[in-house]
Amino acid sequence: MxxxxxxxxxxxxxxxxxxxxxxxxxxxADTKVDYLALGDSLAAGQSYDKTIGKGYTDYLGSQLSKIGVLSSFTKQFAVSGYTTTQILNDIESNIVKNGVSIQDEIKNAEIITIDAGANDLLQLIEIDREELKVTYDQEELTAGITTVGQNLTSIFAKIKALNPTAEIYVMGYYNPFPILPSPYKEQFVPLLDALNQVIANVSKPFGATFVPTADSIAKNALGYLPNIQDIHPNQAGYLAIANDFWKAINVKKQAxxxxxxxxxxxxxxxxxxxxxxxxxxxxxxxxxxxxxxxxxxxxxxxxxxxxxxxxxxxxxxxxxxxxxxxxxxxxxxxxxxxxxxxxxxxxxxxxxxxxxxxxxxxxxxxxxxxxxxxxxxxxxxxxxxxxxxxxxxxxxxxxxxxxxxxxxxxxxxxxxxxxxxxxxxxxxx
Incomplete structure (x- = not known):
């Protein structure tokens, strides 16, 4: 009726x-999650004005708290400018910050998010934001993408050796230069796609989940990336990235x-x-x-x-x-x-x-x-x-x-x- x-x-x-x-x-309700964020400036929460604040990792921590499962959250090992080599070195050397070692944090984490690889390539690309020109050596970039894949493979292997049950979520990168004119955009976007493909491919053997973000940011690129001189998003952009991760994350509550x-x-x-x-x-x-x-x-x-x-x-x-x-x-x-x-x-x-x-x-x-x-x-x-x-x-x-x-x-x-x-x-x- x-x-x-x-x-x-x-x-x-x-x-x-x-x-x-x-x-x-x-x-x-006994499900509890320790969340560890690793990576570069995006994981650290760097904004387009160079300050460190709330990024996508902070919003994910808040969301885990909202559903009542968050036990702990740390992003202290995420560092602006970090490359995959530096993240790997930190894990291998078991760096200690504030009295806590990165390996102990990995061992205790149920959820680990990682964004790494963009800085490996950005250091090989020369971008003239005044003239809107991009200059790079194709062989160097190809080698750089290969290095990203190798380093991420080692990072995932070490994480799984320390914590076989950790759920790993790996960020795919967005186009940080939406202002580039078509000729350069046509050069840069395939490089971004190649980087993301490598990240996705090396994630699979370790059961890590690749989280694409390019489409979400592209929907409102100029709104999310308001400073054409900087690659970092505003808070709305970080929320868009956080939602991409949140769709993928499963806290494995049971009922x-x-x-x-x-x-x-x-x-x-x-x-x-x-x-x-x-x-x-x-x-x-x-x-x-x-x-x-x-x-x-x-x-x-x-x-x-x-x-x-x-x-x-x-x-x-x-x-x-x-x-x-x-x-x-x-x-x-x-x-x-x-x-x-x-x-x-x-x-x-x-x-x-x-x-x-x-x-x-x-x-x-x-x-x-x-x-x-x-x-x-x-x-x-x-x-x-x-x-x-x-x-x-x-x-x-x-x-x-x-x-x-x-x-x-x-x-x-x-x-x-x-x-x-x-x-x-x-x-x-």
Whole structure:
């Protein structure tokens, strides 16, 4: 039966209020992660103005803390200007900083991120930013890329010898010179592709995950790289890189449910549980057919996407205050433009409709569409028509067999898990 959004019964309202808390609880709460960031200035958090601040590694640390698994985070072994040779030397010599050795940090880490290789090549390239010219020796660069591959192979081998179970995530580099005119861009981009291919290839034998970032930065290159004299991104650029990593990272949380997960959503739910995005109830159930509320979906999205860890301003909803469950998340999601209220109300305990689901997923993941997809129960002037079409165009939903979308129906925990998994991971589409 098609559900109506208005006139919730008292019993349903009470049930929904009880459903809010379990999403914030975490099965496998004993999962703890020590996170070690190795690499160059990007891992250190150097900004385009030469200062060291929050970089993608800091945001990943904050995200691990947000989902309740972070035990420790250090980036003290990440150094601006470092090459793969210097990182390898630090590991081999077991360098000590602040009373802690790099080998001990490697041994204790569950997650290790690395960005290395760009400085190996940048020192072989002469770039005239005034004349926008690039000069290099092809043989030297080819040899440099070979050296990067050899050094990374040694780095991975030593890490795995010290810690066979560590999860390693390796950054692929973006084009740091989007201002270059076409003739030079056509020379430089293939070099970047060759470097990234080598990094990806040498990562595979060690089970390291290659994390591409070129496409994410290219979407807004001049916005993310505001100083044409510097290759480092601003905070928005670092957040884009952090999200590339976050999509790849799996903290391996575990949850054991009482056989109430439907087969159709089993892989997606397990995927989200392992990433720390969703959990079950304290009684061991997942509750796949329970309706998901607006605040619950906001919490899941806040765990699925890396946002700035700065406090968001008061969203000024009349039904939300700083004592409201999920207040910080509601404020953050409102600041990010993912959620918006209606008549100054957020309605945190209201169940999410399929139309609202379409809007928040499109906004959260910045999905693009043409408006080409239509459904027989969604008119062109319906408030969410563009969002629904975009969601379908991106392969996240195809609607029902009868050609309908049922925009006003509420969405369940299992259904939202399926949609969110597809937005995060193309393999679920």
């Amino acid at each position: 098609r559900r109506k959004r208005t006139n919730l019964s008292l019993s349903l309202a009470i049930a929904l209020s009880l459903l809010i808390a379990p999403v914030a609880s975490a099965e496998g 054991s449910f009482n056989d109430d997960i439907p087969e159709v959503a089993k892989e997606e739910i397990e995927y989200l549980v392992e990433k720390g995005i969703i959990a079950g109830y304290v009684n061991g159930n997942f509750g796949p057919n329970d309706l998901i509320t607006r605040v619950q979906s906001a919490i899941m999205l806040n765990r699925a996407i890396v946002y700035s860890d700065d406090s968001a301003p008061n969203p000024n909803y009349t039904d939300v205050n700083d004592h409201t469950f999920g207040y910080d998340v509601i404020a953050k999601m409102t600041e990010a433009g993912v959620f918006a209220g209606n008549n100054q109300l957020f309605n945190p305990g209201n169940p999410l409709t399929r139309a609202e689901m379409a809007k928040v997923l499109v906004q959260a993941f910045e999905l693009k569409g043409t408006g080409a997809r239509s459904f027989n129960d969604v008119s062109s002037d319906y408030w969410a028509a563009a969002y629904i079409s975009t969601l379908a165009e991106n392969g996240i939903t195809i609607g029902y067999n009868d050609g309908s979308f049922k925009p006003n129906d509420y969405i369940t925990r299992a259904e939202f898990s399926i949609m969110l998994s597809r937005a995060l991971n193309d393999s679920f589409k």
